[in-house]
Amino acid sequence: MRSLRSLRPVPPSRERLRAAAGSPLQLVLLAASFALAGYAGVRLLSGDWFGILLWFVGAALLHDLVLLPLYTAADRALVHGLGALGHRDAVLYVRVPAALSGLLLLLWFPLISGRVAERYEAGTGLPGDGFAARWLLITAVLFGASGLLLALRLRRAAKQRPPADH
Amino acid sequence: MSRTRSKAPFAAYGRGMHEHRLPSSPRFWRSPLRGTRFTSVLGVVLLAGITVLFVTGLLSYAAYNPDLSRVNDKTPDKGLLGFYLFDWPTDPVWLYRFTQGVHVTLGVVLVPVLLAKLWSVVPKLFAMPPARSLAHGLERLSLLLLVGGALFQFVTGLLNIQLDYIFPGSFYRLHFYGAWVFFAAFALHAALRTPTALRTLRAHRRGAAPPPPPPAGPEGPPEGTRGAAGPAPGGAPEAAGGPGDGDGKPEATAGRPEGGDGGPPADPDPADPDPAGLAAPRPDAPTVSRRGALWFVGGGSLLLFATTVGRSFDGPLRTTALLAPHGWTDPGSGPGGFQINKTAASRGIRPAETTEDAWRLTVTGPAGTVRLSRAGLLELPLHSAALPIACVEGWSTSAQWWRGVRLRDLAELAGYRPEDPPDVLVESLQRRGSFRVAALRANQVADGRSLLALDVNGEPLTPDHGFPARVIVPNAPGVLNTKWVTRLDFGDLSGSDGGRS
Numbered sequence: 088m089r090s091l092r093s094l095r096p097v098p099p100s101r102e103r104l105r106a107a108a109g110s111p112l113q114l115v116l117l118a119a120s121f122a123l124a125g126y127a128g129v130r131l132l133s134g135d136w137f138g139i140l141l142w143f144v145g146a147a148l149l150h151d152l153v154l155l156p157l158y159t160a161a162d163r164a165l166v167h168g169l170g171a172l173g174h175r176d177a178v179l180y181v182r183v184p185a186a187l188s189g190l191l192l193l194l195w196f197p198l199i200s201g202r203v204a205e206r207y208e209a210g211t212g213l214p215g216d217g218f219a220a221r222w223l224l225i226t227a228v229l230f231g232a233s234g235l236l237l238a239l240r241l242r243r244a245a246k247q248r249p250p251a252d253h
Numbered sequence: 254m255s256r257t258r259s260k261a262p263f264a265a266y267g268r269g270m271h272e273h274r275l276p277s278s279p280r281f282w283r284s285p286l287r288g289t290r291f292t293s294v295l296g297v298v299l300l301a302g303i304t305v306l307f308v309t310g311l312l313s314y315a316a317y318n319p320d321l322s323r324v325n326d327k328t329p330d331k332g333l334l335g336f337y338l339f340d341w342p343t344d345p346v347w348l349y350r351f352t353q354g355v356h357v358t359l360g361v362v363l364v365p366v367l368l369a370k371l372w373s374v375v376p377k378l379f380a381m382p383p384a385r386s387l388a389h390g391l392e393r394l395s396l397l398l399l400v401g402g403a404l405f406q407f408v409t410g411l412l413n414i415q416l417d418y419i420f421p422g423s424f425y426r427l428h429f430y431g432a433w434v435f436f437a438a439f440a441l442h443a444a445l446r447t448p449t450a451l452r453t454l455r456a457h458r459r460g461a462a463p464p465p466p467p468p469a470g471p472e473g474p475p476e477g478t479r480g481a482a483g484p485a486p487g488g489a490p491e492a493a494g495g496p497g498d499g500d501g502k503p504e505a506t507a508g509r510p511e512g513g514d515g516g517p518p519a520d521p522d523p524a525d526p527d528p529a530g531l532a533a534p535r536p537d538a539p540t541v542s543r544r545g546a547l548w549f550v551g552g553g554s555l556l557l558f559a560t561t562v563g564r565s566f567d568g569p570l571r572t573t574a575l576l577a578p579h580g581w582t583d584p585g586s587g588p589g590g591f592q593i594n595k596t597a598a599s600r601g602i603r604p605a606e607t608t609e610d611a612w613r614l615t616v617t618g619p620a621g622t623v624r625l626s627r628a629g630l631l632e633l634p635l636h637s638a639a640l641p642i643a644c645v646e647g648w649s650t651s652a653q654w655w656r657g658v659r660l661r662d663l664a665e666l667a668g669y670r671p672e673d674p675p676d677v678l679v680e681s682l683q684r685r686g687s688f689r690v691a692a693l694r695a696n697q698v699a700d701g702r703s704l705l706a707l708d709v710n711g712e713p714l715t716p717d718h719g720f721p722a723r724v725i726v727p728n729a730p731g732v733l734n735t736k737w738v739t740r741l742d743f744g745d746l747s748g749s750d751g752g753r754s
Contacts, residue, residue, distance in 0.1 A: 106386060107386055107387060108386060108387045108388065109385075109386035109387050109388025109389055110388055113388040113392065113445065114387065114388050114391070116441055116444055116445065117388065117391045117392060117395060117441065119441070120395055120398075120437045120438060120440065120441035121391070121395065121437070123433065123436075123437035124395075124398055124433075124434045124437035124438060126332070126333070126334075126433075127334060127430050127433030127434045127437065128430070128434050130328070130330050130331070130332070130334075130426075130430045131426070131427065131430035131431055131433075131434055133330065134421075134422045134426070135421040135422055138421030138422070139421050139422060139427065141421075142405060142408075142409075142420060142421060143401045143402070143405050143431075143434075144397070144401055146401055146404035146405050146408055147397060147400045147401040147404055150371060150400070150404055151371070151375060151378055151400070155371070155372060155375055159372075166537075166540055175540070178540045178541075179540065179541060179545075182540075183549060183552075186549070186553070187552070187553060187556055190364070190365060190368075190553050190556075190557070191556070191557075191560070191576060193364075194361065194364060194411060194557070194576075195415065195576045195577070197412065197415040197416075197417035198415050198576065198578060199576065202417065203415055203416050203417045206416050207415075207416055207578065209596065209598065209599045210416060210593075210594070210595050210596060210599045211578075211579065211584065211592070211593055211594070211595075211596070212584035212585070212593045212596045212717055213579070213581075213582060213583075213584050213593075214582070217581065218576055221575050221576060221581070222576060225560075225575060225576075
């Protein structure tokens, strides 16, 4: 398409229109995508269409406008807080275990929080109440391992530091 | 906005004092990790992973044989979306256990990758103007389907396997139609973006990317315009990253006239290390290298894998699934101590209904109606089969040793030739549950390993595993292995409306 365009001059109005429309290939692909999404979407929304729409759009909004800003703000507070204390290089030793623990909580929140414990126990015959305890233990191990690594690092740094630094 | 700046950097200077406070400004975003390469790595992983999720999901849908009978079909309005349906085979016996285990475990494992990918492109969500062209505006609209669809699918899936049924409707319908809506946007996004992603990764591997210019290029902010949120000018450059810290250098955005989002990836500058315009123009000092961040995402996936995959195995491996449903422990010990989907009590099965005196199996067919007690069934020829139970929720058991009457022998009792049996409708004593009546196809009935099981692992079935009798069919989704069977109606289901509901 570029070669065609370069072969002959194009009137400015047509150029503007082209810019306003965008790539024709892209428009064709978009039409195909929206048509398929529409075909499936009509079926998805049959039933409680408002609730389903709310979930579909709400999931995106909740992630983009609540979850992401929240964990970004928490991380920023961590970086700046440790930075103010002069321990900016310890950020990872807090960030990694905290993020992994938070990830587990996010995924398994229904089980960890106990909100489905009764149904889980009645349905599966398995204990429904051990999830929070196991999550806390995993969190303890993650932070414990991270603290151990940090301690080793600080010790190594202290050993390597020439006495004049003290 | 970037266009304005590139054309008239000085005119934009006055506004630049404030515009970085808004997320619509690229300068609002400060992480030095963002950039086309970071997003490309995650994008390529998701391209492969979500393709596997989609295919295994479609297989699971086919495994229910929804085209066989109304009772198996929660999506009678599927239309052309069921175009690929086929008779679900009974061989290999581990197929559904494998594909559905992959579907759910991979879905869990991809969560950190999805979150990181969404994080890496979030500045584009706020990019202004809303649309530079019709195509660009429509593509941004389709991103709502992409992001909303991805989150909808992951959230409904994760809630369903934890039995938290708060979503607005039947899981089968929501997850199936949601998958197609998501796939429509996903396929488009993959078609438009994969070339850029692959080109970026290839260029990086060759090391062809030119050295990035300094972060504050010709149109970068003069010192002193940094917001209060930013570090002090010349702030601590120490990076706590691991190996490969040089990786964390910001990718250059200076001097690129177009924002890059949404535009057709037609004319990428091969020397541009950030063709998608994702890198922060004013990055903070890095706390981790880009490679370190990718290891971090991978570590999250690894942690989820290690604490989930055990739910597809018995014995000590199940203990490793620390937080996943049906992980950690078995419901008991002994012959009946393997995983249970729904207990007898939870389905309202009363012990009085299953006694030798009370319970009868009704078998119907051209030969009429036959009623059998459990003792009567035990007098028929008994056969054994070692078969696993694999649930749509992704957990499974290893093979259990079942013993009972072959379904094709019961078809013979109903008046069919055992070598050419028909389909069958199986009805359970249970009053609730969407599959209390389920249909099995002729090929499933004909398999010599398909049993109306009476014993498991050498003992009579326990109430929770379906006493007095249950169906077990090789390679069928768990829910089609009906428990507490009370009735078998043999007959051709094709062309009919699938009988009772």
